[in-house]
Amino acid sequence: MRTILVTSGTKGGTGKSTIALNLSVLMAYKLRSKAQYPVILIDASVDSGSSTMLLFGQSNPNVQYTLIDLLDGRTTDPLSVLYLRQWQVNGDQFNIVFAASGFSNLTRYRSLYPLSMLLNAIRSLSPILTIIDSPAMGMTGDIIEVTAPYLTDVIPVMTPDHSSIKAAKLAVNSIKAVNANINVLNPILNMFDERYPVDASTGIPWTEVAKGELGMEPFVVPLDEYVQIARQALEIEVLKIGPLESKAVASMINYSNEVLGKLLQ
Numbered sequence: 001m002r003t004i005l006v007t008s009g010t011k012g013g014t015g016k017s018t019i020a021l022n023l024s025v026l027m028a029y030k031l032r033s034k035a036q037y038p039v040i041l042i043d044a045s046v047d048s049g050s051s052t053m054l055l056f057g058q059s060n061p062n063v064q065y066t067l068i069d070l071l072d073g074r075t076t077d078p079l080s081v082l083y084l085r086q087w088q089v090n091g092d093q094f095n096i097v098f099a100a101s102g103f104s105n106l107t108r109y110r111s112l113y114p115l116s117m118l119l120n121a122i123r124s125l126s127p128i129l130t131i132i133d134s135p136a137m138g139m140t141g142d143i144i145e146v147t148a149p150y151l152t153d154v155i156p157v158m159t160p161d162h163s164s165i166k167a168a169k170l171a172v173n174s175i176k177a178v179n180a181n182i183n184v185l186n187p188i189l190n191m192f193d194e195r196y197p198v199d200a201s202t203g204i205p206w207t208e209v210a211k212g213e214l215g216m217e218p219f220v221v222p223l224d225e226y227v228q229i230a231r232q233a234l235e236i237e238v239l240k241i242g243p244l245e246s247k248a249v250a251s252m253i254n255y256s257n258e259v260l261g262k263l264l265q
Ligand SMILES: Nc1ncnc2c1ncn2[C@@H]1O[C@H](COP(=O)(O)OP(=O)(O)OP(=O)(O)O)[C@@H](O)[C@H]1O
Pocket: 008, 011, 012, 013, 014, 015, 016, 017, 018, 019, 045, 048, 050, 134, 135, 136, 190, 191, 192, 221, 222, 223, 224, 225, 227, 228, 229, 231, 232, 248
């Protein structure tokens, strides 16, 4: 079992949820014959619940318990925050299990200990991959601290700007400080606009800036209006927007295949 954190450190809006959700669905599809619940997506963005919203397909899902209920002690059974979503593609059905984040006005929690209970409890479902979508800003440090001991891999997500690239680097370093064995997967440079490939102030390509900071070649996911629009309509089920229509989806499919190849070696 591998546990992957998708993070941008303190930088918000880089596309973590979009990427975490799409990778989860793509990988669950690819691994559908290998396990009953091949992928578990934990939406730890408890202040916004974006992945949850997308998975439920509505903004106010009628669910009994969410991660917030677990964190606030309204349920003590970690598995009670998990939900099953089934997809049908070309006659093949596949499952994705996800932890609903819930919605709250709070931006900090008294204790994230129940999140580690959840990470322990999901072992009983024998997933091949657990993907954690992390929140930005205030909660980042807490989430990293709580999840780091469980992580096998991290996917840094950044956008072509200095603050985002620096935040991704800081996040990787703070995970390494807790978990020296962490495997850093190809960092993603999301929302890459090919009209502006270089940092105008230095003339250095953004891919080079990212590589300079993270020490690894970034994987480019283009800025793509289909992804933007799909998200607004709460309909970004990767398999609804095909790779031919969307450059970003095509690129996420390539990334997913590349990463799966590495993880399952
Ligand atoms: N490649 C892309 N091209 C165009 N729009 C994108 C792309 N990736 C993400 N977006 C859009 O950018 C916005 C932010 O994406 P998303 O919510 O996934 O970011 P996030 O990092 O999870 O944000 P937060 O920090 O608030 O959790 C969304 O409207 C999404 O549709």
